[in-house]
Amino acid sequence: MVKTQKEIDKIRTACRICKSILIELGEMVKEGITTYDIEKKAEELFKKNSVSPAFENYRGYPAILCVSVNEEVVHGIPSKKKVLKEGDIVSIDIGVIYDGYYGDCADTFPVGKVKDVHRNMIDVARKSFKECLYVAIPGKKTGDIGATIENFVKQNKFSVVREFAGHGIGKELHEYPEIPNFGENGTGEILRENMVIAIEPMIIEHSSPVKILKDGWTVVTKNGSFSAHYENCILIKKEAPEILTE
Ligand code: MF3
Ligand code: CO
Numbered sequence: 001m002v003k004t005q006k007e008i009d010k011i012r013t014a015c016r017i018c019k020s021i022l023i024e025l026g027e028m029v030k031e032g033i034t035t036y037d038i039e040k041k042a043e044e045l046f047k048k049n050s051v052s053p054a055f056e057n058y059r060g061y062p063a064i065l066c067v068s069v070n071e072e073v074v075h076g077i078p079s080k081k082k083v084l085k086e087g088d089i090v091s092i093d094i095g096v097i098y099d100g101y102y103g104d105c106a107d108t109f110p111v112g113k114v115k116d117v118h119r120n121m122i123d124v125a126r127k128s129f130k131e132c133l134y135v136a137i138p139g140k141k142t143g144d145i146g147a148t149i150e151n152f153v154k155q156n157k158f159s160v161v162r163e164f165a166g167h168g169i170g171k172e173l174h175e176y177p178e179i180p181n182f183g184e185n186g187t188g189e190i191l192r193e194n195m196v197i198a199i200e201p202m203i204i205e206h207s208s209p210v211k212i213l214k215d216g217w218t219v220v221t222k223n224g225s226f227s228a229h230y231e232n233c234i235l236i237k238k239e240a241p242e243i244l245t246e
Helices: 005-028 035-048 116-132 142-155
Strands: 065-070 072-074 087-098 101-110 167-168 173-177 196-199 202-204 211-214 219-221 227-228 233-236
Touching: 005 035, 005 087, 005 101, 005 233, 035 065, 035 087, 065 142, 072 087, 072 202, 072 227, 087 227, 101 116, 101 227, 116 142, 116 202, 116 211, 142 173, 142 219, 173 196
Parallel strands: none
Antiparallel strands: 065 072, 065 087, 072 219, 087 101, 167 173, 167 196, 196 233, 202 227, 211 219
16 A cells, blocks of 8 residues: 555656646536536547546446536536536546556536535535545544544534545555545554545535436435535655645
8 A cells, every 4th residue: 555656756647637637627617518528628638638537447437537416426427418507516526547557536616606505515525635634644544534524524514425435546546445534533544654545525415325326327315415525635644645636
């Protein structure tokens, strides 16, 4: 799980490119476009940056991006039929491969004017990640990250999705350790210097289990609650982590 300096440099490049594409795609989110338009733009940006898609064909996943709208939590498949409208919240999740190494990040974007509670939820997802930076240091454990996310989200009156988690990343998209979005302090795998992990809180308005749609991928809340997703890869360092997808 601990990476060499050479590996870290490649993961860092993968992550930088990943984030720059995410930012560009986030800027195009507006009323009237389809989630497939975002996928098409991603295809172009992947080519331009000479990276290959990490998600496409991963366990048979049929697209480059995951674009998850409103009650869709993660793994939404881009579609020409999915037209964005004012008030929607859209999570875009991107994975790239650069020279054999992976980068992975996600963020949630509002379409025009959205409900205050949804804007707030997006903010809480992002801030719950930032809270983790205090405990993502050598000697702490993966459960410290999970507990930090869960507690912060609960304090802000939202709920975490428990069925999915963050992960180690490097030569593979999903490596050990698993990084849960809930849990107990002092439990789980020990964090060590030069580990690279993706922390990805998925949070919802009202607590709910999730289900998978007939397409075999799209994860939605059973109660229809909207969902926000935020993901960054970080490098564990002595004093404080480096956000690689910054
Ligand atoms: N960011 C997600 C993850 O880390 C995306 C995986 S989507 C898949 O798990 F299509 F590749 F499965
Ligand atoms: Co991920």
